[in-house]
Amino acid sequence: MRLLKSTLLAKSAALALALTIGGAHAETNLEFIQWWEPELPAGALRGIMDDFEAQNPGIKVTLISGPYANTRDQIVVGAASGTLSDVVGLDGAWVNDLAKQGAIADLNPLISASGFDVNEVAAVIKVGDGSYMFPVASFVYPVFMNLDLLKEAGVDTMPSNRTEFVDAARKLTSADKNQYGWVLPLSLESPNGIQNDVMSWVWASGDSMLKDGKPDVTNEAVVGTLEFIKSMYDEGLISPGTFAKKEQDKVEEFVNGRVGMMVDSLAHINLIRERNPDLNFGITAVPAVDGYTGKRGLPYASWGIGVSANSEHKEEAFKLVSYLMSKDVNAKLVSIANAFPGNVNAKPDFVTSDALFGKAFEIFQEGYLANEFVGLPVAEELMRQMDVEVQGMLEGNQSAAEAAAKTQAQWETAF
Amino acid sequence: MAFATAQSPGAIGRGMAYALLHRRKLAPYLYVAPSVSLFFLLMLYPMVAVFRYSLLDGAILKPSPKFVWFDNFLQIFSDPVFVQAIGHTLYFSIMSVIFHIIVGLSFALMLNSDRIARPLQSILRVLYILPWLFTAVIIAIIWRLILDPNGVINAILMALHIVDFKVEWFSSSRTAIHALTFVNIWAGYPLYMVTLLAGLQGIPRDLYEAASIDGAGPVRQLLHVTLPQLKPIIVSIALLDFIWTMQVFPLVWMTTGGGPIHATEMMSIYTYKAAFSRFQFSIASASAVVLFIISMSMTYFYIKHQKAVR
Numbered sequence: 167m168r169l170l171k172s173t174l175l176a177k178s179a180a181l182a183l184a185l186t187i188g189g190a191h192a193e194t195n196l197e198f199i200q201w202w203e204p205e206l207p208a209g210a211l212r213g214i215m216d217d218f219e220a221q222n223p224g225i226k227v228t229l230i231s232g233p234y235a236n237t238r239d240q241i242v243v244g245a246a247s248g249t250l251s252d253v254v255g256l257d258g259a260w261v262n263d264l265a266k267q268g269a270i271a272d273l274n275p276l277i278s279a280s281g282f283d284v285n286e287v288a289a290v291i292k293v294g295d296g297s298y299m300f301p302v303a304s305f306v307y308p309v310f311m312n313l314d315l316l317k318e319a320g321v322d323t324m325p326s327n328r329t330e331f332v333d334a335a336r337k338l339t340s341a342d343k344n345q346y347g348w349v350l351p352l353s354l355e356s357p358n359g360i361q362n363d364v365m366s367w368v369w370a371s372g373d374s375m376l377k378d379g380k381p382d383v384t385n386e387a388v389v390g391t392l393e394f395i396k397s398m399y400d401e402g403l404i405s406p407g408t409f410a411k412k413e414q415d416k417v418e419e420f421v422n423g424r425v426g427m428m429v430d431s432l433a434h435i436n437l438i439r440e441r442n443p444d445l446n447f448g449i450t451a452v453p454a455v456d457g458y459t460g461k462r463g464l465p466y467a468s469w470g471i472g473v474s475a476n477s478e479h480k481e482e483a484f485k486l487v488s489y490l491m492s493k494d495v496n497a498k499l500v501s502i503a504n505a506f507p508g509n510v511n512a513k514p515d516f517v518t519s520d521a522l523f524g525k526a527f528e529i530f531q532e533g534y535l536a537n538e539f540v541g542l543p544v545a546e547e548l549m550r551q552m553d554v555e556v557q558g559m560l561e562g563n564q565s566a567a568e569a570a571a572k573t574q575a576q577w578e579t580a581f
Numbered sequence: 582m583a584f585a586t587a588q589s590p591g592a593i594g595r596g597m598a599y600a601l602l603h604r605r606k607l608a609p610y611l612y613v614a615p616s617v618s619l620f621f622l623l624m625l626y627p628m629v630a631v632f633r634y635s636l637l638d639g640a641i642l643k644p645s646p647k648f649v650w651f652d653n654f655l656q657i658f659s660d661p662v663f664v665q666a667i668g669h670t671l672y673f674s675i676m677s678v679i680f681h682i683i684v685g686l687s688f689a690l691m692l693n694s695d696r697i698a699r700p701l702q703s704i705l706r707v708l709y710i711l712p713w714l715f716t717a718v719i720i721a722i723i724w725r726l727i728l729d730p731n732g733v734i735n736a737i738l739m740a741l742h743i744v745d746f747k748v749e750w751f752s753s754s755r756t757a758i759h760a761l762t763f764v765n766i767w768a769g770y771p772l773y774m775v776t777l778l779a780g781l782q783g784i785p786r787d788l789y790e791a792a793s794i795d796g797a798g799p800v801r802q803l804l805h806v807t808l809p810q811l812k813p814i815i816v817s818i819a820l821l822d823f824i825w826t827m828q829v830f831p832l833v834w835m836t837t838g839g840g841p842i843h844a845t846e847m848m849s850i851y852t853y854k855a856a857f858s859r860f861q862f863s864i865a866s867a868s869a870v871v872l873f874i875i876s877m878s879m880t881y882f883y884i885k886h887q888k889a890v891r
Contacts, residue, residue: 239857242857263860354837354841355834355837406747409751409752410725410757410836410837410838410840544860547854550854557841558842
């Protein structure tokens, strides 16, 4: 009897051990929500995930993909209900709200525990002392120029300061021919024109709209930029319909040869070529204020990445983050996306194969990434509030200083 | 088993009759159960939830929001943009309904007229109903193109020397609300046209003959025969249209986004921006409740009117 009991005990212990070992090797399933997969060639992101799974046995990645707007809504709902996916694709504009809500994790402890080299990351998006997002791929916004229209107008050199830009816009504008120097989209539906087409002028001159992390919209640089835009608007150098114009309208007008210059994402180079293969265009950095010789801030939009605060597999989730930020994988991903890398050592292959991207990479390396809306609370709403005031200024209801002061007051409330 | 065998045949019969009676009493409830449960799940629960959110501080986002009663309502009514949004919504809805009736009735009368040949009537019927077939997104895209400063309308107006500059229809705070209302009228008149055409075809011809014998011309026939006969249909459809138009969102959002400045800010836009741009779900719920109350008051008139018609 005693022997039987001992045998049973030994068998139970062996079974428990086997279950424990089995448990240790059980698969961890990571959910990764993002909007990137539909924007990449079919199967590209899945292929990168398969490589990750092959290198990390025991971790499986389920991609939850959708268009940008749907993903944003899903993330808002997931954050509110505590069901956010383990790894989260982020837009910098969402980071502050999600971090304050406690929905995304501070990456600092994960960085320390894994020995990840933060110096390789182009920018770490912080809220307070916490690090919440790495940009995986960045799409910078240079000035696109219709070279044929410029030549026709007698402009031989790419404008590098505001005076040269206004001069070029003046020469390009001919209302009778339905041709304008510049295009400014300020639709309130998607107010990112404030970030890409208005504030980019401030950042290009090394200036800022913030001071110690707080709004500083009434400073000379911002007011001067608003006055500069207002002067071009009043002179009729900007194509009509500004207040209802969206980013796609801007690109359309450039493609059709109706405007000579626009500030736009590099992500649209292929689209422009597809829409008008004969269009002869070039790019240059956003002009700075006259006499500025320092480094230029380059506005950008990015595919950011972070980890859910509620994830039960934070360590594995950060493994995936580190993998996507590693030199070779990052270079591979951004090469497919036609974006600039989040890893400072990664070099995408399109830089050598395409002259225009090569030029863009030069601009990228000479300047620095600047988008001060990244990490701000309710960033989209801040843009919309400023948009309303800029529209009021352009309609002649208020001066640039008044528009800046009203924006400042509203932003202070939001902060 | 032992229990069954112990019962007398009479007792079994009574038991079965009782079960049958019970089942008959239960049957109606079972029939309505699916629709009632769907009503609770898909309509009543969300409505109650929105009402509750409107009384909370930081609904959805705060882990334990506090009851603030009517603070959110006080806040929105002290916001000049919300008050402006109510004004714009009422203008947009009232003008849309009035012109829907006028345009819809005019086209219905035209299609019902004997003076237009049958084949032409059929073609016109298809053409006039087209706007109804487009979704709001398509309508927004079409009219953004047509009313673009470089669009067809400006080209025509400039060719006819009616204007000598490019009118920025959606991009000027002076014209945006009127342009938007015009687009909504264009998108919504076919419903009236079809319904009123059916109504016109139901009016007895002898009424017109009698009016004609009494010396009534076409205008007096319209005023004293056609319109009184169509009145129940017009009132019903106008009330429903007013409720639907008050809630219009995609058309406004996709054409102007509530701008320029706040020139086309509607209650639906205000609610959306509060929820998904500022993440103020309690404020958005309060705004939605105000919209709901206005819609419900119109629904009350609609039901009252329907009862009077019966």
